[in-house]
Amino acid sequence: MVLEHVDGKNRGTVMLYALSTCGWCAKTKDLLRELGIAFDYTYVDLLDGEEQNKAMDQVEKFNPSGSFPTLVIDNRKSIVGFREREIREAFGT
Amino acid sequence: MSPVEISEGDIDRAYASLKKDAAEGGYRITPDTEFARNLIRGLLKNEVRYGYRACPCRLASGKKDEDLDIVCPCDYRDADIEDHGACYCALYVNEEIAEGRRKVSPVPERRPPRSQRGTPGARAVQTVSAGATVLGGLPLPVWRCRVCGYLCAREQPPGICPVCKAKKDRFERFI
Ligand code: SF4
Numbered sequence: 318m319v320l321e322h323v324d325g326k327n328r329g330t331v332m333l334y335a336l337s338t339c340g341w342c343a344k345t346k347d348l349l350r351e352l353g354i355a356f357d358y359t360y361v362d363l364l365d366g367e368e369q370n371k372a373m374d375q376v377e378k379f380n381p382s383g384s385f386p387t388l389v390i391d392n393r394k395s396i397v398g399f400r401e402r403e404i405r406e407a408f409g410t
Numbered sequence: 411m412s413p414v415e416i417s418e419g420d421i422d423r424a425y426a427s428l429k430k431d432a433a434e435g436g437y438r439i440t441p442d443t444e445f446a447r448n449l450i451r452g453l454l455k456n457e458v459r460y461g462y463r464a465c466p467c468r469l470a471s472g473k474k475d476e477d478l479d480i481v482c483p484c485d486y487r488d489a490d491i492e493d494h495g496a497c498y499c500a501l502y503v504n505e506e507i508a509e510g511r512r513k514v515s516p517v518p519e520r521r522p523p524r525s526q527r528g529t530p531g532a533r534a535v536q537t538v539s540a541g542a543t544v545l546g547g548l549p550l551p552v553w554r555c556r557v558c559g560y561l562c563a564r565e566q567p568p569g570i571c572p573v574c575k576a577k578k579d580r581f582e583r584f585i
Contacts, residue, residue, distance in 0.1 A: 338452025338466035340445050340499055341516065362469055373469070373524065384519035385467065398516035 318368055320357045323350060328408050329391040331356035334376045337363055341399040342386040348401060349388075352410055361385070414455045424450050435558075435574050437483075437491075438508035440500055449501045453482055467499040468521065478556075478579060479521065485556045485580075486520045494518075554584035 333349065335342035337360040349356050361372045373383060379395035380387045388396040388404065396403050425447060432439050440446050452466025464470035465480040479485040487497040494517040496503045506512040521527075553567040554560070558574035567581030 336467065336469060338449075338455055339468075340449050340452070340501075341467060343448065369469075377523065381523055382519040382521075383469070383523045385469070398518070400516055 318359055318364065318372055320359055322357050323355065325350075325353045325355040328354050330389075332389045332392075333358035334372065334385060334387040334389070335360055336385045339385050344399045345386040345388060345404070348399075348404055352405070352408055354408055414458045416451050416454045416458075420454055421447050421450050424454055431575055432502065437502050438505060440496070440503050440514070441508055441510055446501060449499050465499060468519075476527075481580070483557050483574065483576070484521075488558060490517050490520060548585060551583055552585035553581045556580050556582055 331349070331354055333342075333345060333356055335346065335358055346358060359372060361369060361376070364372055375389075376385075376387045377383045379389050380397045382397070384397060386397075386399065390396070390407055394407065396407060428450065429439055431437075449466050453463045456462070456464040456466060456470060460470055460472050460474075460477070462474055462477070463482045464477050465482055465484050468480050470477045470480065474481075483502065484497070487502055490497045491502060491504050494515070495507050495512060496514045496517055498517045498519065498521075500514045500517065503514065507514055548563070550563040550565065552561055552563045555567075555571040555574065555576055557576040557580050558571060560571050560573040561584060562568065567578050569578050570576070571580070
């Protein structure tokens with residue numbers, strides 16, 4: 318899977334599953350940058366067949382509706398959609 | 411898949427025509443112009459890479475018959491505007507949000523997940539048999555626009571929905 322890394326403060330493993338065309342995904346990414354958190358993201362729509370399927374399996378594991386953005390923190394906690402307050406709280410800001 | 415670039419001019423034109431169609435159909439577009447333009451860029455990108463304007467906030471399969479429900483405006487727009495004040499992407503909003511009296515909050519996904527989707531064909535067949543038992547013997551079939559709910563009794567659905575401008579392939583046999 319193609320992961321893009323954004324540097325910042327280490328707050329555990331922060332993985333953002335996003336679509337390259339989605340407005341709320343872009344807002345979520347901007348918020349994470351604003352918070353200065355280190356994270357990885359992938360644009361699932363730009364992945365090819367098998368890779369895309371694998372990424373969707375991951376997304377659905379945390380978010381059965383398979384929607385975007387899905388933010389996964391430490392492989393445990395997930396935040397679905399651009400929930401600004403929840404995202405800020407998750408990183409204690 | 412390599413990223414597709416869309417020009418600002420293309421976005422201008424698509425934005426203008428979308429606004430016009432929305433106004434004519436009684437719909438409102440988000441007052442956040444930059445957000446709207448980004449979504450429209452997404453719609454145009456999808457048109458280039460898939461051949462149809464799949465919802466920018468959902469993962470399209472690239473197979474049109476599987477994605478018909480999420481060709482913009484999607485089958486879920488009206489219900490989401492009704493329940494949440496905005497469509498899933500928040501491109502279309504209700505009056506309160508359009509006039510800045512209320513903010514958009516995240517809209518939960520209404521589309522069934524991959525595993526529960528079934529084919530559009532299967533859904534249409536179900537609708538026909540359910541209706542047929544109750545109202546068999548009608549002289550003409552009744553077609554329903556999946557986008558806006560418009561109904562008409564005729565041999566074939568219209569080429570374009572007179573209410574919301576959805577294309578013929580968005581109609582299902584209702585009765
Ligand atoms: S109506 Fe809204 S949610 Fe539906 S496809 Fe269009 S932009 Fe996406």
